Structure formats: structure tokens, C-alpha cells
Amino acid sequence: MKKIAVLTSGGDAPGMNAAIRAVVRIADYHGMEVYGVSRGYNGLINGQIEKMTPRSVADIIQRGGTILKTARCEEFKTEEGRAKAVEQIQKYGIEGVIVCGGDGSFRGAQLLSRLGIPTVGLPGTIDNDLAYTEYTLGFDTAVNTAVSAINNIRDTMTSHERVSVVEVMGRRCGDIALYAGIAGGAEVIMVPEIPVSIDYICQRLLAGKERGKLSSIIVLAEGAGHGEEISELVEKGTGLETRPVVLGHVQRGGTPTCRDRILASRMSAHAVKLLSKGVGNRLVGVKGEKIFDMDIDEALAQKRTFSKELYDLAIELAN
Ligand code: F6P
Secondary structure: OOEEEEEEOOOOOOOHHHHHHHHHHHHHHOOOEEEEEOOOHHHHHHOOEEEEOHHHHOOOOOOOOOOOOOOOOOHHHOHHHHHHHHHHHHHOOOOEEEEEEOHHHHHHHHHHHHOOOOEEEEEEOOOOOOOOOOOOEOHHHHHHHHHHHHHHHHHHHHHHOOEEEEEEOOOOOOHHHHHHHHHOOOOEEEEOOEOOOHHHHHHHHHHHHHOOOOOEEEEEEHHHOOHHHHHHHHHHHHOOOEEEEEOHHHHHOOOOOHHHHHHHHHHHHHHHHHHHOOOOOEEEEEEOOEEEEEEHHHHHHOOOOOOHHHHHHHHHHOO
């Protein structure tokens, strides 16, 4: 394969730019041409496609967001939309596509592959909610951003002897809450995978106060409740002054960590090599620090597992 395209799709994630840069530079190094598609699948449909060179990806490895822009595309879910995309791909002579995104973006990659366009997916989402891979691009950066916010919040909570409910992202997946909670020394972690009652949370906070804790942090995944609501219930149930903080999109921006940049570079190199050999319909992932690829249908059929071991560790650490 000599001509490939790259696009970013769905919610952006720090490390997407590092991935685009690596795709372009590694492909060029191996004598392949790369076309950048703007605004995810929308750009494929509307022909927002431009040739990229190693110089057009200079000075982006350290930037959050995605220079290609991103979008969630409804039109690509229709047969007509996909037909338009294939037409554009053929018009440009593109032989394979690399899609960096999450679950929804990979459903698109699956459909594109079925239409005979070899497509390879790179996991780009802060949520870490893809079952087939241990880590997704952007997760490490998002967790570090959340931890740094928790550090600040803890300072003022301790001074005022308050409780804070820190709502982090993750609609269906509690990994950001779990990792940021452990690294930020949270007293309680609330995730969608393990529902707990407000009574249980209040008991744990009061028991902590009994043991001499000056303040407490609850890290709440957005999929397990709303910060403001949980904060009110906790204040009512414990009598402790409680404040909510919603971190929101702060977690999606910012300079990617070294780990995300290296993961993006390694995964992208793997994706380019697959397409160079004409291999498509694959997702790239990482397990035990090893980069691998897997059939898209097989990867998307896997069921996510949540680390009960880490969750239990967090409870013991909050002692
Ligand atoms: O999928 C990534 C994510 O950041 C989720 O954690 C969050 O729920 C969602 O995207 C927010 O989406 P939007 O930016 O469209 O509001």
C-alpha cells in the first residue's frame, strides 16, 4: 500500500497529535503518502482531505487536541453517507485508512472495512473504556490532570475540614476515577461498575473522621452520579460541610504525558506497518507493554473488565 489516510474521531484525547505525527512520519520514512482527513468521518464524506508531509506535523507532539479536528458523525451511520465516503477515498486513490478514536469511531472503521477499505484503528479516548486494550491514548494524561486538580482541592478541603466530591469523566467506565482516586489519595471512589449506597459512603466518611481524618475526597465518575447531587446527599447524611467540583473538559485538554506520546508513537508505527502490508480490519492495542493488533469484530465483541483488585486496594489505602 502506498497511499493512506488518517483521521481522528469522537471525543479528542491528548496524544492524538502525537499519533498523527507518527503516522505521517513513519509512513513517509517507508515511502508511503499520507492524507489527513479533517473532522472525522465528516471529512471523508465531504472530501476534506489534504496531503500531509513530515513538516506539516512539526511542533505538535506536545499539543493536546487534534490538528485534524474531530467530530461525531451521524451521516456515516447511513448507507448513503458511507457511499459518499468511499467515493472520496477512491477519488484520492487512498488505499487504506487509520482511524484514531473510541468505540463509536471503531464501529465506523468496522463498516469501512466491510466496504473493502482496509482500515486500522488506534485507541484514542481518555475514558480507557475499550475492552481489548489495557490502555487508550489520552487516559494517562487525563488521570494526571485529575490528580493535579485533586491535589489542589485537598489543600483547601483540609484547611476548612470539608469533604469534596470531585466529578471526573467516564460515562460507562470508572477507570479515570479509579486511577485518579488511588493516586490522589481519595477516601471514596464511586464508579458505574460498582454501585454503592449513599448510606455506605456516609458511614465510611464518618468512620474516617472518627479515625482523625481532617478532610475527605470522594472521586466520582460521571457515570456513577452527579457531583452536585451526591454532595448534597453526603452533607445531609454526615453533617459534614461538602463541596462539589466538576472537572469536565479540563481533563480532555493539555499537553500529553510522556507515556501517552510514546504509546501513540508505538501504536501508530504498528498501524502503518499493517497497512503497508495490505492488512486492514484490525485494532491496535497494548497489553503488558507489548503492542499488538486484533481483528476489529473480535476486539469490539470483548467485554470490559473492571479492576476489582485496584478498587479494593483503594479502600484499604483510605484507612
Ligand atoms: O468519550 C470521552 C468523553 O470525554 C467522556 O468521558 C465524556 O462523557 C464525553 O466524552 C463528553 O462528550 P462531549 O465533549 O461531547 O460533551
